[in-house]
Amino acid sequence: MLNKKVARTCYKRTVPKVVDTGERRQRIFEAVFDVVVEAGIGQVTLRAVADAAGLAIGSVRHYFSSRDELIGAASEEVIERITARIAEHRDRLDGSKDRLAIAEDMLCELLPLTELTSREVLVWLEIVTSGRTDPVLSASADRLFTGSRTLAGLIVMHAELVPKSESVLETERLAAMIDGLALRASLHPDQLPPALARSVVRRHLRQLSKA
Structure with missing residues (x-):
């Protein structure tokens, strides 16, 4: 007869590790962003992402069966x-006495002013550029490209910066400024540091409010 110690060893079951699906997907997305920032979107593969995430390639395939699916989801x-961060600012915009400051915060979510937004803007630029010829990215590229204009229009209208008769023109001007700042600050951060980029946004909004 087996003694109690041996019996416990023989019948001991291995409890499977519970994987947090949401956390795992976020880990994979962060790895995608790492690869894009360091090497460009053309270097994103399931293997490269798995290595960056410290996962087996099978773990990545469990959530994304192909490179196209992974890039599209990322x-x-x-x-x-x-969008979620901008929405938080927008909730404070209507009826606020400090509309210019809130509008500034909203626009700055599209600029590489922090470590977080710097990564996102670089990924955004890669998607928009590649989306011109890559059908997998075309829909996301269109959404990102038009996103700054949509935000600019929302700010011009809800912050009541200019008369309605000038809203279309000023929306385009504001969107073009944000797109240009995002590109220049990402490619040449030494020439356009965060403080200067934010000051440009603030000056433009103040000039609009006095128009």
């Missing part, structure tokens, strides 16, 4: 993150 993740 692109939408960028959009959702930016």
Whole structure:
């Protein structure tokens, strides 16, 4: 007869590790962003992402069966993150006495002013550029490209910066400014540091409010 110690060893069961699906997907997305920032979107593969995430490639395939599916999902993740942060600011915009400051915060979510937004803007630029010829990214690229204009229009209207007769023109001007700042600050951060980029946004909004 087996003694109690041996019996416990023989019949001991291995408890499977519970994986947090949401956390694992976020880990994979962060790895995608790492690869894009360091090497460009063309270098994103399931293997490269698995290595960056410290996972087996099978773990990545469990959630994303192909490179196209992975890149498409990661692109939408960028959009959702930016949209969620802007929505938090927007809730404070209507009826606020400090509309210019809130509008500034909203616009700065599209600029590489922090470590977080710097990564996102670089990914955004890669998606928009590649989306011109890559059908997998075209829909996300269109959403990102038009996103700054949509935000600019929302600010011009809800912050009541200019007369309605000038809203279309000023929306385009504001969107073009944000797109240009995002590109220049990402490619040449030494020439356009965060403080200067934010000052440009603030000056433009103040000039609009006095128009």
